[in-house]
Amino acid sequence: MYRSGEPDPEFFERLWRATYRRAKRPVEGVLVTEDAAASLAQEIFENLLDRFKSRPSDAEFSAEALEAAHDHSRHNVSTGRREQEDPQLWHDPEDTRYERNLDLDRLKKKEKGGFSDREWNDLDPILRPFGFHLLLRKGLGNQDAEDVYLETFAELARERAKDGKAPIEAIVVFEEVIPLFSKMVQFRAIDWRRRQGALKNQPNTQSSFEDLTEREEGAMQFEDESADPGRDLGSLSFDEIYRQCGEILTECQWHLIFTVYVAQSATLGELCEDPEILGKLGLQTSHSVSKKRRILNEALEEALAKLQKCLLS
Secondary structure, three states: OOOOOOOOHHHHHHHHHHHHHHHHOOOOOEOOOHHHHHHHHHHHHHHHHHHOOOOOOHHHHHHHHHHHHHHHHHHHHHHHHHHHOOOOOOEOOOOOOOOOOOOHHHHHOOEOOEOOOHHHHHHHHHHHHHHHHHHHHOOOOHHHHHHHHHHHHHHOOOOOOOOOOOHHHHOOOHHHHHHHHHHHHHHHHHHHHHHHHHHHOOOOOOOOHHHHHOOOOOOOOOOOOOOOOOOOHHHOOHHHHHHHHOOOOOHHHHHHHHHHHHOOOOOHHHHOOOHHHHHHOOOOOOOOHHHHHHHHHHHHHHHHHHHHHHHHO
8 A cells, every 4th residue: 555654444444434524524514425425535545545655644644635525525516516506406404504505606706896796685694693693792782793794794705905806705615604704703803892992092982071081990081182283194183184175075975984984973884775875876775785885995995095195295
């Protein structure tokens, strides 16, 4: 079997069973047929035995076999579903976390405007229970959880600067979207708590004057914004910014800036449901949540970039 080193039949028997199980269930919710899993496990073993000229360590051989089973099984499932045009192919019938698989190829379909296939409309009801369960368990209130959830949902379709790929494009079978999204939500929740902690240590961010000045311990004072005429741009008031840059932005952009960052009278999620705002951005209420979030974020980013350029010029 090997040019050097004696094979351990017991080790290879255990590893073959583990490789078979991984090929049969590469991801939670996927269940490959026994024949297909056994055939793949045999193919993996034959390829590895041919590749290694001398016996590797048990750990190295095990890692190679299990990784190959995970990768090849997922790709085989993906190929089978695409060829048979059946997203449910090899889906575990005992998986009751959601009603049915969505068509991953349609979710990954990218056009000039991004990911806009109607399949995205059905993704929100699947991911929302998982996202909210994690966020509420992390201590976020309902409204904060809604904001973080929608931000994370939009991020699934947001291209990364490093490779131009969105997270949704990284998965091979639909069942992987739940662990991927859960991981993203957890990172978002950690970031939210970090930012909330930072805000508590800044002046003018507590809930009320009474809270700041009449607490029994650690009463705080408001910052005198006129005390330092040379303060940085980040401390300029909205009125000062508007006086300097009034002609730079459109009426719609000023409205968005004021609503989101100054008055904080509406969340991004609420703006995505505002027909008047959607109309000004060239959107329709029937568009997917991800598309509305993306266009809204782009409008805000463009407005902020214009303000920065104006204030620094």
